[in-house]
Amino acid sequence: MNKIKRFFTDKRLIYGSGSAAMTAGFIAVMVLVNIIVGVLSDKFTLKIDLTENRIYKLSNETVSIVKAVSSPVRIILFETDGGSNPRNKEILERYTALNKNLNLSIVDPVKNPVEANKYKSKAEGGITNGTIVVDNGTRFKVIPAEELNVYNQQIGALEYITTESKITSALLSLSKSADMKVAFSTDHGETPMSSLEAALLDDNIVSEKVTTLTEGFSENYDMYIIVSPKTDFTAEEIDSLDNYLKAGKNAQIYFGADTPKLPRLESYLYDMGISVGEDVIVETDSRRIVYNTPYCFVPVIKEHAATKPYTDNRLNVVTYLTRTVKPLWSERDLILLETLLESSDKSRSGADESVNGPFPLCVMATRSIDSGVKSRVLVMGSAEFLDETFSTANKDFILGSISWQIDDTSVLSILPKNVLGTPLELTLRDFQLWQLVLIVFVPITVLMFGLATWMRRRHL
Amino acid sequence: MTAIFKRELRSYFTSPIGYVFLGITLLVSGIFFVYSNLYRTVKDMSDFFNDLTLIFVLLLPLLTMRLFTEDKKNKTDQLLLTAPVTVTKIVVGKYLSAVVLFGFALVIMLIYPFVMLLYGKINLLPIFALYLGFFLAGASLISIGVFISATTESQIIAAVITFITIFGIMISGWIASVFNYPFIRYAVDWFSVFKRFTEFTAGVLSLSSVVYFLSFSAVFIYLTVLSIEKKRWS
Incomplete structure (x- = not known):
């Protein structure tokens, strides 16, 4: 009995238990304070963006697109342990704060390969650290990490963050209904464009390979894409193309360096005000030359509604083995001709070296049809421009121009944020x-x- | 408290330890700044501060190892504990002396953004936020060092345990990843001083991170006070 009494009256027990209780209480209070501040911080964004270019501030364009999302969209940020990028997470949290339909999950692709494998089909380089997936339940877009963070290779430092423009365009693309149809003509030895077809599908645009020789140009399609044909179109096909375009439809025609003379097609384009040259442009400005060949270079992108993201953001595309595509007038017979790409003033014509640039390389013809309908034809002097090995920006350029031609979709012009x-x-x-x-x-x-x-x- | 603070701060400069801490910190930070910013002509100092977290592991144990162990070695701890000041004031005074020395090193490092100002227009606000974040993270880790110093007998042991603890916190994310439990990983991330500091390097000044750092220090100061108080009744 005395032992028990001594035990309970022991100074060490009394002070020790009191001290342990106070410690636990103090730590609990501190944790609670942190939890409350954390919750309030998430709810009211009690954070200050101190970056020079306000990299976390979402543009008005993004805010309106995000607020319009009416069904659940899951944004998955794949991050391996120790490989987290606080900037991307911070930007994504600002998206989810705008609309309850947007939900952010952070998934480790190494620890959770099942989740990563679900999206592998559309991830060329696999689902790696920093990859972001935007999934609306029926379709998803995979944004590789290297497209989100643009590094300055010379100094090895992060230069641009494109997270906002990529996520917003993914949300926009997922919100599109799949009612755009594009046809690839196949009867004239055209170059197959499987990667472009996949990119179109990824952008919710259905594409099909079709014959124009027997069936002509069908108005079931919003656009025909003709890539480097090796034989000319028949007179019937040209008539059908003319009727198709006059019905307010669209076309993109790419001439390659190996595309032979196509009198009927070129003559039709000439009547429209577009002259396709036979020369291949040589670039002499070393700052514009890519892959050490003067035939592969960065063209000048001209201001146009379809090129807005590029001119606004000073983004570049790469062209290779490019012929001149010259507009013969600016506006005539209800046809407006605008140059989208041209070579630099230091470029030369391969056919006549004494002639200096700039040379127009890509022209958009817009024909006004009755009742305000417009038909648009893009003619590009390089079929290699479609080759995905040159630049991922080329792919976005083409997809942007297709969307703009078909439905006037205003092309997003969200600036990549410069952090350097x-x-x-x-x-x-x-x-x-x-x-x-x-x-x-x-x-x-x-x-x-x-x-x-x-x-x-x-x-x- | 002020007397203890002044005594401790003075003792850093009456022995080589304060100068060694400042000298090595400025050498390491000088190398990082010159090669991370000046060599690359980059104005953003987040890479510099990310690299500089190395001094947390290597040099903070140097600052805190002697705070209580020296008193024990010289048997002056009894004098201190019987002095007419509370244990809390003793602990806070000692803690603040280490924090002020650490802050003094950061104040000298403020010459770096001003060097950059000579060669381009820079926005000082995010840079000062980085300094603030680094200071708060350092102050939090110093509180761990103070606690360890109060619970050990020898300076070497205190330094080694502090080093291991800070290093452990630094690689805690990796350690947590060994266990594939989301809750453990979330908890470790939440408690990680280094993870919190990355918010500052990303250019975000967040109230929750500031509160976290302050409460982290408060918890360890409280634990230090308790560990000393314990001697009175144990």
Whole structure:
């Protein structure tokens, strides 16, 4: 009995249990305070975006698109342990704060391969760290990490974040109804475009390979795409094409360097005001040359509704083995001709080296039909422009122009956010000076003070 | 408390330890700044501060290892505990002296953004936020060091345990990933000082992170006070 009494009156037990209870209580209060602040912070976004270009501020365009989302959309950010990118997560959280239909999940593709495999079919490089998937339950878009963060390879630093433009266009694309149909003509040795077909499907645009030789141009399709035909179109086909376009439909025609002379097709385009040259453009401006060949270069993108994201955001496309496509007038017979791409003023014509650029390379013809309907024809002097190996931006350029031609869809022009800013203007001499001051002089001065103190006090 | 704070702060500069901490911190930060910003001509200092978290592991144990162990070694802890000040004031005074020395190193490092100002227009606000985040993260880890110093007898042991603890927190995300339990990973992420600091490097000043850092320090200061109080009744 005494033992029990002693146990309960032991000072260590009394103080110890009191102290343990107080510790637990104190920690619980601190955790609770953090949870409350965390919840309030999520609800009222108690965060300040201090970045120079306000990289977390969503544009008005994004806000209106996100607010219009009426059915559940899951945004999945794939992140491996230790490989997280706080910037992408922060931007995505701002999306989900705008609309309750948007839900953000963070999934580790290594720990959860089942989830990652669900989206593998549309991820060329696989689902890796940083990949984002936007899934509306019936369709999904995969955005690879390398398209979200653009690094400056020269200095190895992150330069642009395109997360907002990519996520918003994915949401826009998923919201489109699948009522656009595109046909690829096949009877003239046209180059097959399976990657473009896949990209169209990914953008909710149905495409089919069709014969025009026997069936002509059908108004069931919103657009015909003709890629580098090797034989000419028949007179009947040209008539059918003319009727098709006059019905307010659209076309894209790509001429390759190996496309032979096609008198009927070229003559038809000539009547429309577009002249296709036979020369291949040679670029001499080294800043525009790609893959060390003057035939492969970055053209100048002209301002146009269909090129807005490129001109606004200073994005580039790459063209290869490109012929001139010249507009013969600007506006005549209800046909408006606009150049979308041209070579630089330092480019030369392969056929006549004495002739200098710029040369028009891609022209959009817009014909006004009765009752406000418009028919649009894009003619491009390079079939290789469609080759996905050159630039992913080319693919977006084509998809953007197709959407714009078919239904006037305003092309998104959300700026990629620059995180790097303008570089410091530092000479080598300045660098060497600061190297000496900051790495040698400052630390050694401090250490010398320490040494002097130690010397002075060691005999105390 | 002020007297203890002043005594501790002075003791950093009457022994080589304060100078060694400042000298090595400025050497390491100087190298990181010169090669991360000046060499690459980059104005953004988030990479610099990400790299600089290395000094948390390597140098913070140096700052905190002697705070309580030295008193125990010199037997002055009894004097301190019987002095007419509360244990809380003793702990806070000692903690603040280490925090101020750490802050002093950061104040010297403020020359870096001003060096960059000579060579281009820069926005100082996000840079100051990075300094604030780094300071708060450092102050949180110092509170761990203070606690460990109060619970061990030798400076070396205190330094080694602090080093291991901070290093453990640094790689906690990786450790948690070994266990495939989302709750553990979420909890570790939530508690990780380094994970919280990444918000600052991403250019976001968040109230929840600031509150987290302050409460983290408060918890360890409280634990330190308790561990010293315990000696009175155990």
